[in-house]
Amino acid sequence: MSEGATTVAGLARALHARELSSVELVRQTLERIAASQALNAFISVDPEGALAQAKAADAAIARGDAAPLTGIPIGHKDVLMTAGMRTTCGSRMLEHFVAPYDAHVVAKLRDSGTVLVGKTNMDEFAMGSSSETSYFGPVRNPWSAECVPGGSSGGSAAAVAAALLPATTGTDTGGSIRQPAALTGVCGLKPTYGICSRYGLVAFASSLDTPGAFARTAEDCGLLLNAMAGHDARDATSLPRPGEDYLRFLAKPASGRPLAGLRIGLPREYFAGGVEEEVTAAIEGALRELRALGATTVDVDLPMVRHAVPVYYVIAPAEASSNLSRFDGVRYGHRAAAYRDLDDMYCRTRAEAFGAEVKRRILVGTYVLSHGYYDAYYLKAQKVRRLIAQDFMRAFERCDVIAGPTAPTCAFAIGAKTDDPVQMYLNDIFTIAANLTGMPAMSIPCGFTSGRLPIGLQLQGNYFDEARILNVAHRYQQVTDWHLRMPS
């Protein structure tokens, strides 16, 4: 398959030039999805709906009434509400839940002409780093069926990695876009908190949840972000900012040294061990490429970042314990078939319909918010969170982007970490900080292990620096082809 046949930009060109119809494209997509069921990347697929949208897209193109993404097939993480198509959050709790409305980013992408093909599999309520906690079974990594694709947006990552779709949406609360992007060899972008509305994103940890995108190239991620970003009055944390073209730096003519003047910060803490050797080697290779493109590197210190994982595992469960209270069996979702009284109904409903990881986090969150523990855990965690953000703001006075590994390891075997939550949590050690600070970050492919498993480079930027990160990633992808490698 050529690059053009797997990228949003290439397909959009072909569709607009009418070399390809959306109906043809969606048919091929549906065939590939059907042939790849073993990946378990999807929870729901809607062939009829997708073909009907594709037909409408072709008509729009024929009328000359096409938006940039008209006719492009897309999948949404099953945590984003889609009117009329069920949204399960990978949970038995919402196994049959059909929302009456679209999430804001879903509506924006619909308005941009994308064709919704299906909903992607994920860790239950986005809680996990391996996509193994889904009620609908684990997602498999297209590079190795024995391995996890990362998580929680594992289905979205796998769908792009296996070229089932040119782009998918994800959500990133502690690395849920970037870590699976790294583990499946695709690009994953988590924008600044507040750039994309959370309306219609089923909340896991409200102060951390961020909608974002998966695609094969940085340019495609920018195309998606251009469509998804924008103020939404229904989300009080959505930022009222003037619109911007996140691809604006990509148009500049390429010189031999397109990154001249760019200062890349290398946090000592990210290169201090605990990272697999092959991962470190790939990152160092990527840094050599970036220097060759004109960038300089500078060491920076993020002393508080070592607290990121414990801080995250106080704040995220605390918010989750409250956010998931609405799943009580009263108004929608699962309800136990038999119960003695109201309390029994609550207990049975939630015991039956939540998986182990969700229960674990509800328990942790309930504990840290309890009377007498709140100050020691939640309040302290919020204070450290601010200190971590200060570390990054100081670092960004000395550099323009921060680079390092996205995850300390490549994809691990299914089942390898399910019995050890702490080991699982540590896979997000490099991604969590960007959620705690709200800053943008992305993962791009930068190499493979000897076992042919992808490795991801994480690029982090200061607030609202998406366009800069995308440019760095794009320039790197102009001189490398890691992002174009496909699993067999």
Place this chain on the structure above:
Amino acid sequence: MSWEIVIGIETHAQLSTASKIFSGASTAFGAPPNTHASAVDIALPGVLPVLNRGAVERAIRFGLAVGGTINRRSVFARKNYFYPDLPKGYQISQYEIPVVQGGGVAIATEAGEKRVRLTRAHLEEDAGKSLHEGLPRELGDVSGIDLNRAGTPLLEIVSEPDMRSAAEAVAYAKALHALVTWIGICDGDMQEGNFRCDANVSVRRAGDPLGTRCEIKNLNSFRFLAQAIDYEARRQIELIDDGGCVVQQTRLFDPDRGETRAMRSKEDAQDYRYFPDPDLPPLAIDEAWIERIRRAMPELPDAFRTRLVEAHGITEYDAQQLAASRDLADYYEATVSAPVSVELGPAAGKLAANWILGEFSAARNRTDVSIRDVPVSAQQLAGLLRRIADRTVSGKLAKNVFDAMWAGEGDADAVIERRGLRQISEAGAIEALVERVLAENPSVVAEFRAGREKAFNALVGQVMKASKGKANPAEVNAILRDRLTRS
């Protein structure tokens, strides 16, 4: 040693916004169940709250009216607990930093005016309602949930424990009720639950530290508030007198039996796990916003009362009564500022107060109409008062005129003419009546002449009767006495 009752009151005032505090759904009362419940009110997965600035504005208005501090930054928190009518599993409220802190409300007590201090006032959302009765039979033995009320904006107003009797508590509740309706932030309808009080009651021997308190929930009438406090204080005193001690409890008042009953004790109090709501940025209120609201504030009841006493010479008591509601005050103001009243001069204010607090209020209570819907406009009432003042109609017959006006028979002048109620003041006409009565009642005249003063009143009555009540009583008195002493 005597007992002292200590009372603090928490009031939930429903704010008079058209839409809910965090959603666009209507707050109108009485709609079929769940028809005023949006996706946000039902707490569908993925929905988010957006603060209604109208609710904040009303809270600011309250803060300014009670002289409290408007916090420039306040925080919405989640109060977590499970209940079927609480859709999110948490209530959005304000916990550590409320929108208003401090301030106070003046109340009239037997010992004179007293100021009840306020602790705070904070914004929060109401829950829905559980329905246990009146559900369609085919549903079987189930409870229903109506989320129309869920998300209705409330201002919870917390007083300091400054009240010392049920009477003071009621005076406070009434003053607060008058204030929130006066400044237009709450319609004050207690039957619909739009203004309800929780009373914290404890007792102690005079001079002792505060006793253990019990909270009586959801008192939705002033009478119940008084009854509940009296009962609860007596219960606590008897308990202590019998050697027991008060256990901190939440109690419910049963109006049918006139007693309070334990609902839950502090031991089984829930841990609400309050934490700042990450969906809502801290509420920032800038100086310009406060100033805009301050400039648009109506004259407050205290200032209104003082002005009435000074400008119209009415009593403090009458002024207090007129300040009981904004509508009543507006009606009074419209009456005394009508051109015919202005012509009357200083007497108009007192006359208007007497009539509005007398006949007018009585008629309104009798017919149960709100001031906005009364059949006698302020202009019309002023027209009647002018005829009383210029003696066209006697005070007694004016009541008949008023009743006719209330029944829709038109302006005072028209009624007086049509019914021939014009007062007879001409000396000639009255003298003729007097002569007739004297001629017809020689024995009464004889009694009077024998020194029985009572007989004089009987003669006055006869003359009035002969005039069908239209004779000017003062004139009748003068002419009759003149006639009897002259001869």
